[in-house]
Amino acid sequence: MPTIADVAKLAGVSRAVASRALSADKRPVSQDKRERVLAAAEELGYRVNLLAQSLTTKTVNLIAVVVNHIHDLSDLDLFDLLLTEIQAAGKQTVLIRVGSEEKVGEFLRRGIAYHVDAALVFSDFADAATVRRMFRSDLVVMLNGRHDRLSPAVIPDEATGIGEAVADAAAKGVKQASLVTGRASSQVEQARIASYREAFEKHGIGLVGTAQGDYSYHSGHAVAADLTGTDCPQAIFCTSDAMAMGILDACRGDFPGNRPSRFRLYGFDNLSLLDFDAYPISSIGYDKKAYVRRILGILAEPPVGEDITPVLIPSRYVPRLTG
Incomplete structure (x- = not known):
């Protein structure tokens, strides 16, 4: 096998x-030398030994991404961007699905750990202390609302966008509304529901x-x-755009030209799909590029000490035809 010395020579x-x-x-390194090295490596068939490199740098250039699942449409927008930016920073990801609290316990009991x-x-099934034990690492970025004073966190400020969406409905004469929610076990969802009620x-x-x-x-x-029978509310708010899309398709007759005739419809996540004609759903979202940028900033320069302040990303209301 060719070595780095062979490439250099x-x-x-x-x-x-x-x-x-x-x-x-x-x-x-100068561009000329970089090109010569890359050409030499290609000619010799040299590949970087990541294990040897990790022993020198004490890093493996791997980031674990811990999720419940990836069947929400909102995951596609976010994770495609997140993985692209992580790879652009010279790292790769290992995706770990933790679909229940029992699965977290299994990880710990079996001593399963990834060197990342x-x-x-x-995933909303794991708290910060548990994840630090899972990976034997102090750099655990909590994105599920279950952070502690030792863990950095990035949190969308959802109350702002929710307030704007509800104010929009009130300004249009809405006096009664229904709410379609997601997993009750999620702390993020609990906070979201509380913001709607407020x-x-x-x-x-x-x-x-x-x-x-x-x-x-x-x-x-x-x-x-x-929700849409004879006692139909004047507005339906959903805590995900995917659920609002399902309601819209089930009630297309109530939206001639995608405009509400019996009730207004509001989603959450501001999916890129909503910019197309099929699902022009009024929604609430945040700047995903800013969100990912703050995550990458933490990975590049981890905060130290205790009582680490969470980073808040502002949300906003995005009006479309269904509202």
């Missing part, structure tokens, strides 16, 4: 220069019905009939 540079040129990190530089935790009370809108889904299109489609 063929390129006519030192081993240090060859190593810098082949590093995923942006390290100083950091973990990004979206906004309804503030604007004099009565909550006349609730239904629980699982953030999926199917669950929204399934509850539509129960």
Whole structure:
């Protein structure tokens, strides 16, 4: 197998220069030397030994992304961007599905651990201390609302966007509304529901019905009939766009030209799909690029000490035809 010394010799540079040129990190080396090193590595069939590199740098350039599942449409928008930016920073991801608290316990009991530089935790089944034990790492970025004073966190400020959406409905004469929610076990969802209830009370809108889904299109489609009968509310708010899409398809007759005739419809997540003609659903979202940028900033320069302040990302209301 060719070595870094063979590459350096063929390129006519030192081993240090060859190593810098082949590093995923942006390290100083002239463009001419970098091109010679890359050409030499290609000619020899040389591949970087990540294990040997990790012993030197104490890093493996792997980031664990811990999720409940990936069937929500909102995951597609966020994770595609997140993985792209992590890879652009010279790292790769290992995706770990933790679909229950029992699964977290199984990880701990069996001693399953991945050697990673950091973990990004979206799953609402794991708290910060447990994830630190799972990965034997202090750099655990909590994105599920279950952070503690030792863990950095990035949190969308959802109350702002929710308040704007409810105010929009109130300004259009809405006096009664229903709410379609997701997993009750999620702390993020609990805070989201509390924000809706507070906004309804503030604007004099009565909550006349609730239904629980699982953030999926199917669950929204399934509850539509129960919410839109003869006692149909003037507005339905959903805590995910996918559920609102299911309701819209189940009630297309109530939206001629995608405009509401019996009730207004509001989603949550501001999916990129909503910018197309099929699902012009009024929604609430945050800047996903800013969200990912703050996560990458934490990975690049981890905060130290205790009582780490969570980073808040502002949300906003995005009006469309269904509202």
